Amino acid sequence: MPFKVPLGLCHIQDRIRKWNFTLITTISLPLNPDIDDIYEWVAGDTPSHSFRSSTTWEMLRPKQEEVDWCDVVWFKGAVPKHSFTMWLANYDRLPTRNRLASWGMTVTTDCPFCSREVETSDHLFLRCEYTQDVWSVVFSRCHPPLASFSDWSELLSWIRAAATPELKLLRKLASQATIFHLLKQRNNLIHNHISLSPVSIFYCIDKELRNIISARKGRKHFRYLMSMWLR
Template identity: 35%
Template sequence: MEELQYFMSNISLSSTPVSLEWRPEGKPSTKFVSSMIYELIRQHQPLVDWHRIIWIKRGIPKHNYLAYLINLNRCPTKDRLIAWHLEVDPMCPLCNREPESRNHLFFECQFSTQIWSQLATKLRLPQTLPTWDRVLQSLLALSGDKHLKYLTLLAWQSTLYEIWSERNTRLHRNSYRSADNLLKRIDSTIRDRISAFRYQNNLTASSCLQLWFSLDPN
């Protein structure tokens, strides 16, 4: 502190007029663009392969963000709460059979498996044991029809959102919904999302909606 005070007291002020110049990229600029400033100050990391199934075009923002948190295992599941030395019942509120964790909720839990298995069949995904890693790999390997790929990712993120919401509702409100009820909510969410961008791109919206109706879960 004394060194700083000494330095400040010995600064010589110039009589030359001072002018300020905006040089965000090392060269003068007359524009302030917030997106450019963000790119300059943020910490850059290598692009991860799963970004394309999280930040999907025409996705639902709150679903995108929750999928991001779940993928990084940042949601306050009971195994994490216990690791933080909180006294909680470790059992999953959806099945009451196994301790709750990210991997258990998505999709080793009997309740969540019932939901995702029906959607996976409808969306023509490989019929494998629905663990988190296997589902993620199957989504990363999606190819072919772009509309089917979009619907698959939209359904996956909607499933994550509904399962996490149901988990919280049971814990904090002591209210229970069936797997069939959640499937209906997921179906409604997907229809509403497609309808929402009909005015921006009617052709894509119509194609997605027709495809969704045509997919037979049986």
Template identity: 30%
Template structure:
């Protein structure tokens, strides 16, 4: 059996609670293993030995357990062994009709089987975060947003994380300096944007988006993000684009210095950020407002844009 199929089959216990049978004739529903009633699966409390001793087998269908009068065929002694069965009435079976398999969502409602519904049902859930709309929004640049998500989750392969891998001697740890400034330890908080190289880049571009009150610390940037993430204002959308682009290109320059042994070029990074954001803004349509006129002039967006919000 291939690795892919083994992984799929390993999910059976996860998805089984959501797969139910709508009973009609009962012939296509396994009485013990399928979900067809509020006690399902019956195999969770009725043992295989009890099943076989009663004259049934593990592949018995639901129709095999109901007699012509609509009563259960199982032994009367089962009601003493499993009192929970007392409240379980035999289903009304309709001959010549096939049982139907359905997916039940988290609320217990039957719904169409879709991959999106499966994911919604089985995915892990955590408390919502305030910054999500600052990373993923309709005007974002997807690769920048994905990278920014990694930054926020502190999942970038910065060299400080090597300490968790027990790299060895103190000498090796001392070598883990920032490839851009060659001074401090390479880390997420240092790279965005306390590094002298990154700080100069950030201070140069943030003056173009009216974020003078946000300093070069990651905590300050996250505070701004949490306060303005869901804002639909043009100036805030541009700010989110610049934050993501700055993180992306600074990280890219850091990797170039580390793996390609090239010298960091501050002006080149600034120009890449400006060019990328400018090209993204060129795809927007703006409603003419005096509050954003200076911002549009800063980014050299023409005044002949059609009247509308960014979309």
């Protein structure tokens, strides 16, 4: 059923519209009407005549000082899942058994690989005999260090000490893939009771490195990585 507006209400609405129009015409413009309007984006204290999403993002996100390991964890050509695992390991935020026990959980703290030491990040990824067997084959492709690593900082120093940008990139890719597959095998051993030899773990690492390099072979710094890895 159509709704009928009272004539008095229509009359009031018409008078309000006329009054608003009259009021607007009495307001003087701040600029000469012959001057073209301009606009500017202000990000922080910096005005700009063009919008840039990168500048807006830098203003929105919280900033912290750049850390010296940043380029070892996050870099062009990295595999996101590998970088994320490396980032967590760097901050010692992976759920190793010593951390689970420190949270009050009733779990054994023995390393699942060797069962002789407490499972810390440094032991799991660097000092365990099983882990060192995997690293020894990886090192043979990336110019091995002078001595075995005792803590995480030594691994990062070895990566950054590469003589060439290509070798540094290869070390970063290989290290991240190794950390990822060691953690994967650790979880498989604990949760699925699947035990693989260090040789089998390196086979997975080698296959993944070949796929990563092949997928990026058109990039400048990846051009000679395959020959370096397979030497």
